[in-house]
Amino acid sequence: MSNRRILSLWFPRLGAERAIRLDPGLDRAPFALVREDGNAQVLASLSARASEAGLHRGQPLRDAHAMCGELLTRPAVPHREAAFLGALHRWAGKFSPWVAQEPPEGLVIDLTGCAHLFGGEADLMAQVEADCADLGLSVRAGLADTLGAAWALARHAGHGAGSHRSGDAIEQEARATRAKAGKRRHWERGGAAPATAAGSAGSGRIAPPGRAHGALAPLPVAALRLPDETVESLARLGLRRVRDLTGQPRASLARRFGTGLVQRLDQALGAAPEPISPVAAPPRLAVRMTLPDPIGLEADVIAALDRMLPQLCRRLEDAGRGARTLRLEAHRTDQSMEWRHVSLARPSHAEDRMRPLLVTAAAEIDAGFGIDMLRLEAIRHEPVHARAKVGHLDAGRAVAERLAAGDGIDDLIARLGTRLGLEAITRVHPAESHLPEKGALTLAAAWSEPAPAWPVGGPARPLLLWRPEPVTGAEAPDLPARLRWRGRAHTILHADGPERIAPEWWLDDPDWRTGQRDYWRVETEAGERLWLYYAHGGTMSAGWFCHGAFA
DSSP states (O other), X not given: OOOOOEEEEEOTTHHHHHHHHHOGGGGGSOEEEXXXXXXXXXXXXXXXXXXXXXXXXXXXXXXXXXXXTTOEEEEOOHHHHHHHHHHHHHHHTTTOSOEEEETTTEEEXXXXXXXXXXXXXXXXXXXXXXXXXXXXXXOEEEEESSHHHHHHHHHHTTOOOOOSSTTOSGGGSOHHHHTTHHHHTGGGGTSOOOOOHHHHHTTOSBOOTTOHHHHHTTSBGGGGOOOHHHHHHHHHTTOOBHHHHHTSOHHHHHHHHOHHHHHHHHHHHTSXXXXXOOOOOOOOOEEEXXXXXXEOOHHHHHHHHHHHHHHHHHHHHHTTEEEEEEEEEEEETTSOEEEEEEEEEEEEOOHHHHHHHHHHHHTTOOXXXXXXXXXXXXXXXXXXXXOOOOOGGGHHHHHHHHHHTTHHHHHHHHHHHHHHOGGGOEEEEEOSOSSGGGSEEEEEGGGSOOOOOOOOSSOOOOSEEEEEEEEXXXXXXXXXXXXXXXXXXXXXXXXXXXXXXXXXXTSOXXXXXXXXXXXXXXXXXXXXXXXXXXXXXXXXXXXXXXXXXXX
16 A cells, blocks of 8 residues: 555635735625636636525526626636646645646645644644635645545535436425435435435545545545546436445446546546656745835835845846846835836846846835835746856957847846836837838837848838828829828929839738839928829729828
């Protein structure tokens, strides 16, 4: 018999309670998270109040509102719930170094040789429940020799085996027929099995070593992690509990329900191996400073940063990572918290590249009644390659290489991004297209490399381009002497052209359905230098248009 001990943790209200932690006011009424299911919205995660109101997971939102008019809902955010489960993964590391996630709401902990450090298995589970209660989370735990048994105890211990159709349960029958139910043993013909002493004894969530069979026997067959259709098929045959399966011929079960049923049963009972693949929690690169007395001056915050930032940079360098986004948190004495994010154009663990950005962010923090703790975290980081250090003789060459590598531009982008946002800073790259609108690509400067050399010797293009605007007063293909554009009359003094540009025949661009264009560079008497073209007409009518202006 294996000496392994597996703890399965299930957080049945993870999504809803995560939202309640962020906004405690949501717990004043029934609350649920909603997800899209085809063309309908269904409940994805419910609070305790919502469950008490009779709502259940997977219920259509319209039915839930009909049952509970005061229901509050928010859209589910799967990636944030996954990040929260990752935080619980790090928390579970206090009980054992072997922790694995069971998305979207579970954790698996290999407690082999660890339970005695917490006073035994019962005390350890009590510690788990106490920690989760402090975090405002509901948790159900199961402890057994195998992963399947621990999973079953965590999710089904204490639950009866329900009927697959309504009207078969004893309590739903008329009073006159209820007295004969024991003689008829109607549960053998598809009804729900009555509760027994064995069932109540199996409600414990700790299976003693070597006794997984006795702990699993009173549980419903759904505890074996079977598909819903298999559970329904077994229920129609009267096989509702695990003990009903253990007494059946295995060959008959495999022939009728497939080998998956037998495999799950053997895994839960320990007859078949089921490996656990623990994954180390992602590195948390952060430092914090708890202050003996509250501070409120900007200079004090910067002084604290000067002590925290070198530690964070050393951790980043040791991990071979470079920070891309930093989060500065200021925890106030009134239990409130304010934070600021700063981003770098390139991942780096250099202190001199981060400090100017953090100083700018620190100036925007409101100290309130005083700050008693500061926390600095690299919430986004990427691998960086090690660089060789140079001596004094190579200092000039190193500076030249640093400038040539674009570090100065990267620092400028980071500083501007702190004020404007990195998404607002863009750079232009040449594109492989002869169409004016597609001749260049606009990319985010922080996530792209500098543009290569632009092609030279091509036709002149205007500095400003806009969607083609119609020009009136000219009908013929020949360039007119006078035209009207944007409500004003213009007299053409000089013109250069035409330059014929054909559409991309392999693409259906709505702007180019007017066919071939003849472009002209014209100068008006008002000094404007416009880019006009005559569209010869395709699927749309011909005419004159203004497409841009030269500097």
